Amino acid sequence: MSFFSLEKTSPASKARAGRLRTAHAEIQTPVFMPVGTAGAVKALSPRDVEETGARLILGNTYHLYLRPGCDLIAEAGGLHRFASWPHAMLTDSGGFQVWSLETLRKLSEKGVEFRSHIDGSKHMFTPESVMEAQRKLGADIFMAFDECTPYPATLEVAIKSLELTQRWHERAAQWLAEHPEMHGYPQYFFGISQGGMHLELRTKSIEHLMGLDLPGYALGGLSVGEPADEMYSVADHCTNILPAEKPRYVMGVGTPSNLLELISRGIDMFDCVMPTRNARNGTVFTWQGAFHYKAARHAKELDMPIDPDCGCYTCKNFSRAYLRHLFVSGEILIMELATIHSLYFYQDLMRIARAKILEGIFEPWKETLIRLWNQAEN
Numbered sequence: 001m002s003f004f005s006l007e008k009t010s011p012a013s014k015a016r017a018g019r020l021r022t023a024h025a026e027i028q029t030p031v032f033m034p035v036g037t038a039g040a041v042k043a044l045s046p047r048d049v050e051e052t053g054a055r056l057i058l059g060n061t062y063h064l065y066l067r068p069g070c071d072l073i074a075e076a077g078g079l080h081r082f083a084s085w086p087h088a089m090l091t092d093s094g095g096f097q098v099w100s101l102e103t104l105r106k107l108s109e110k111g112v113e114f115r116s117h118i119d120g121s122k123h124m125f126t127p128e129s130v131m132e133a134q135r136k137l138g139a140d141i142f143m144a145f146d147e148c149t150p151y152p153a154t155l156e157v158a159i160k161s162l163e164l165t166q167r168w169h170e171r172a173a174q175w176l177a178e179h180p181e182m183h184g185y186p187q188y189f190f191g192i193s194q195g196g197m198h199l200e201l202r203t204k205s206i207e208h209l210m211g212l213d214l215p216g217y218a219l220g221g222l223s224v225g226e227p228a229d230e231m232y233s234v235a236d237h238c239t240n241i242l243p244a245e246k247p248r249y250v251m252g253v254g255t256p257s258n259l260l261e262l263i264s265r266g267i268d269m270f271d272c273v274m275p276t277r278n279a280r281n282g283t284v285f286t287w288q289g290a291f292h293y294k295a296a297r298h299a300k301e302l303d304m305p306i307d308p309d310c311g312c313y314t315c316k317n318f319s320r321a322y323l324r325h326l327f328v329s330g331e332i333l334i335m336e337l338a339t340i341h342s343l344y345f346y347q348d349l350m351r352i353a354r355a356k357i358l359e360g361i362f363e364p365w366k367e368t369l370i371r372l373w374n375q376a377e378n
Contacts, residue, residue, distance in 0.1 A: 012363040014266030022140035023185035025055040025088040033271040043335035053347035062094030070136040078138025091139035095146040127172040138183040149196040158196035188215040218249040239266030279338035289376030312344035
């Protein structure tokens, strides 16, 4: 049985419905992955995450390597067992931290020397060591170690960054070819396209990745400060080149509108901290648009859930007035309840988007929904 199968493409766009098959779960696409950086989705238990409908979550190799350590996790039987998550996992390589922790690292041909943000200790990450770390973690899908091209980047800077990433991909692929799986099930290696906003470099990057014949491909270096239209343009260009029979993943994106626009451009997989981070700080997404549950105007809304069209545990059981009360009282329960709603909404959005693709009516549904959200913001 193949790792990825494409079931249908929208007649009016490049939107796709497909299926990923791993040792721990069969995942319908499009799919949104909740972010569990340190092996846990903030404020939720694995049971809570499962009940939102998620069957694939993301962990971060850089953070897990520093604490508690990949060897300890391997001794526990891998990250699935250590975190009691029975479904599929993807691990990011730490390449994003090459960009985000610029002041704490030294970049070279060999790899990246990090100073730990925890205690200042020095650690060397190489394409090979990152592959070994992810083997130990035991994720179903793991990512190449890359340099995330900054935005904006001149053509010269983007070329230098891309060429380094390409050499690192070749080293990682070579290491994997020489080292079998550790946990007795397949682990699927995704390459990452870089090249900034320069379309000719994105073409070069994808052609190089396709030459490595990897199970899946990601677009990195997006959602790093560029306008949304530029992000959409790059994704649209890349999906015109990427092979149809492999899954496509845009890393670190985004708002509900971002997801729908990228689905229409042929993207299958997403992750982002936005729904969980925003939920903990007073804002969630709903079918009517963004909702600020901490606002004073909700203090007496005793008979109204966050979203009357939502079937999550929070919306079935708690009023806006109660949720605002929890927030202003500093009760930690609000973090759990708001995050449950936010992740449930994202999973529901992906589930319905998939259904609309299969029905052949994704584009009009998407346009109506985004128009509604834009009107709500204005």
